[in-house]
Amino acid sequence: MDDLPPNVKVSKWLPQQSVLAHPNVRVFITQGGLQSFNEAAYYGVPLLGIPFFGDQHHNVAKMVDAGIGIELKFWDVTRDSISDAIRRLTEDKRFNENMKQFSAVYREHKEESLPKAMWWIEYVLRHNGAPHLRSAARDLTWYQYLLLDVIAFALAVVVCFCISLYCIVRFLISKLLQFKKLKTS
Template sequence: MMDMTAPICEDGLNSPEMVDFMKSPLKFDLYIMERGLVPCFYGVAHAVGSPPVVGLVTLGAYHYIHWNDGNPDNPAYTPWWIHPYSDHLSFWQRHYSSYVWLYSNLVLSNVVLPKHETIQKNYFAHPNVKVFITQGGLQSFNEATYYGVPLIGIPFMGDQHYNGEKFVAAETGYRLQFRHVTKDTVLKAIRTVLEDPRYRENMKKLSAVYREHQAQSMPKAIWWIEYVLRHKGAPHLRSGAMDLSWYQLLLLDVVAFVLAVAATTTLALYSLARYLTSLILNAKKHKTE
């Protein structure tokens, strides 16, 4: 995924439309941008008057986005969405997830709006749709969940592996690796999902939970955009974590202090024990003499 960022930045920032836009004398009250993949477009905000920025993420958010915004982000149970892990990680998965978390935050250093396509929604709503074969993208995952349709995922890239792991863990879908796709494996996957009632039952339960959220995305997005404009960037919502150094955010200074106190106390007790032992042995030696 990181190999994609440079071409996206170069093509986007060097396009004639973007060059003309940044040279334009127009200034704006608000800057809305996609934050999912590359950070290079933040600079465009300064070219249009440095207005407040509203970021939307149509995939899972990168670790460095959470870091920059001061959002809670623990790699022990929130792996990066490009990895095929669920929220229950093994030791080695947590080890790798922590490494990636540190790398993406230290080196690479919202409003999430789901997107729906009317044509695809019409298919999901049809009563004869019993299973949905998908690459595992977030929007397709959301739509299938809303309509209670079990999934067969064939992930290729990005968040698709992570989403596939999520619906496999929830027993709402079946995952196939593309390199293993044959007529027989696809038929096996379809029969498994159709003939095992757990998949539809679990998806119906998940759909009921999903439908509890009745707020519509568009009115909610408009309200928050207008809210940011009314309150001039809404600085009162800014997380205090954004003012902390990386070692303060990770509590490394506190850990270092506690370890230093513990080490000093241990050394003092050890020295005291040696001193008292020496006194006792000397006292015994003098008595013997």
């Protein structure tokens, strides 16, 4: 691309966390993936979300609800819509303030892995194996665990519905044919 302004860099790959950590980054345009959402939250960068599929719609909706970003539907993407969204994100200080607060809450939960693992091991030892944390799935039979009983019930309902529908349609067709025969004779 020859006509790029000097403040725009194009590359096949960029280290996303390093870019987000840069103090001059004002807005992060993302598809709304969870990793990108987490990284932007960590570095406190407001978001412009353009979701495509999967969990992206949910993540972008969460970001909009939290007041830390704006959603733009893919089919609504134009030069003007992106420009307007970026302008709104940079000029409305609420997005930046909300994201700084969101980032502070997000960073608050940072913890080292080894001390956390040691705490949980000691917790389980202190509470005789911690049976209160045991999964209820351990008490289910194999067919309940695999939901075969639920699947069988749903299948039975569908089969009963189909048989009933077949019988009703067959009955109505026979009555229609009888009516037609009476009318023609």
